[in-house]
Amino acid sequence: MFDLLDTSLEQNAYAAVKAGQALFALTHKRMASQIRQWLFPAFEPQTQSLSSEALQLLTESRDRLIERDWKDAREGVYPIEILFDNNIEEFFKAYALIWQDYPQTWQRVISQTYKDFSPQIQKKEKDYPQYYFRNFHFQTDGYLSERSAEIYDLQVELLFNGAADVMRRRIIAPLKAGLHSDRGHLLDVACGTGRSLQFLQKTLPKMSLYGIDLSHPYLKKARERLGNKVHLKQGKGEALPYPDRFFTVVTSTFVFHEIPAPIRQQIFDECYRVLKPGGILILCDSLQAGDIPKLDPVLSNFATVFHEPYYLNYLQDNLSDRLQNSGFGKIETQIHWLSKYWIVRKS
Ligand SMILES: C[S@@+](CC[C@H](N)C(=O)[O-])C[C@H]1O[C@@H](n2cnc3c(N)ncnc32)[C@H](O)[C@@H]1O
Numbered sequence: 230m231f232d233l234l235d236t237s238l239e240q241n242a243y244a245a246v247k248a249g250q251a252l253f254a255l256t257h258k259r260m261a262s263q264i265r266q267w268l269f270p271a272f273e274p275q276t277q278s279l280s281s282e283a284l285q286l287l288t289e290s291r292d293r294l295i296e297r298d299w300k301d302a303r304e305g306v307y308p309i310e311i312l313f314d315n316n317i318e319e320f321f322k323a324y325a326l327i328w329q330d331y332p333q334t335w336q337r338v339i340s341q342t343y344k345d346f347s348p349q350i351q352k353k354e355k356d357y358p359q360y361y362f363r364n365f366h367f368q369t370d371g372y373l374s375e376r377s378a379e380i381y382d383l384q385v386e387l388l389f390n391g392a393a394d395v396m397r398r399r400i401i402a403p404l405k406a407g408l409h410s411d412r413g414h415l416l417d418v419a420c421g422t423g424r425s426l427q428f429l430q431k432t433l434p435k436m437s438l439y440g441i442d443l444s445h446p447y448l449k450k451a452r453e454r455l456g457n458k459v460h461l462k463q464g465k466g467e468a469l470p471y472p473d474r475f476f477t478v479v480t481s482t483f484v485f486h487e488i489p490a491p492i493r494q495q496i497f498d499e500c501y502r503v504l505k506p507g508g509i510l511i512l513c514d515s516l517q518a519g520d521i522p523k524l525d526p527v528l529s530n531f532a533t534v535f536h537e538p539y540y541l542n543y544l545q546d547n548l549s550d551r552l553q554n555s556g557f558g559k560i561e562t563q564i565h566w567l568s569k570y571w572i573v574r575k576s
Pocket of ligand 1: 420466
């Protein structure tokens with residue numbers, strides 16, 4: 230009886246946190262857009278408005294995503310604490326920085342400037358691939374400063390109305406279902422500040438975890454978050470510095486829409502190479518065009534508002550074909566709210 234009461238209180242607490250985060254994010258975005266209009270009245274992004282059916286679909290599918298997250302935690306797929314791991318101090322610090330950064334970001338949006346770096350960062354240009362050295366989302370410093378790393382997670386949560394981590398966590402259920410043992414080596418490609426690895430660390434404590442990313446400052450943030458046991462390396466997903474057949478699992482969240490198509494293929498080839506036979510690859514990224522046709526305007530609006538030079542190509546790209554070109558066999562796909570998942574085992 231008390232167990233039931235506890236469960237229902239926890240479930241309500243989680244639903245209330247998520248509803249509060251959605252309300253906060255929507256209010257924040259409305260406020261930011263209002264202030265941008267005051268400051269730059271001539272600028273109006275050419276976005277498509279959403280039908281009431283699309284809005285309803287968005288709300289219902291977000292609710293299903295949150296329910297699923299709760300259910301998985303309740304059933305022990307991952308620990309329930311990871312649903313409530315928000316750090317208030319980090320939140321306030323990042324939130325203040327986001328507001329400080331808006332005027333510069335808006336200037337870049339209006340002038341469509343996407344190669345705007347401080348001299349310190351500019352001199353490192355040759356260290357990075359050309360497709361990467363830019364202000365993604367028009368954000369200050371692109372992925373190349375500690376300040377950018379400080380605000381990234383909150384920016385993504387605000388963009389997805391408090392459900393970005395929830396979408397990342399959807400890689401865990403198919404991963405656990407496909408594992409033969411809770412030990413092995415797991416690599417997260419383009420791990421960023423380490424959010425997915427943080428959930429995986431708490432869920433699979435016996436697994437040896439590895440993360441690779443091009444951004445030194447994002448890796449520094451990941452290191453603070455994950456401690457010294459996780460093997461983090463700076464490098465390219467398309468040239469993984471690991472031996473053949475080393476990993477039991479490879480994961481990746483939210484990167485393929487930010488890289489050109491030939492690099493996507495190279496990363497899949499590399500994932501295939503470093504996976505052991507029988508190993509699992511699980512990818513999560515944006516929903517694609519035509520997956521849920523009523524939501525197509527949401528996707529094209531994203532490319533209009535943010536600097537996302539490879540996103541329109543990504544929307545049409547057949548990643549299952551690409552995975553098969555790399556050698557993978559039968560691919561399962563899933564859709565949860567605004568994200569899509571590819572789950573495949575190397576034979
Ligand atoms: C949108 S963020 C996603 C980060 C993280 N996976 C997450 O879920 O938040 C994209 C990340 O991909 C990294 N990245 C982009 N291209 C890459 C490449 N070719 N190899 C390795 N990392 C890359 C960026 O530095 C950035 O951290």
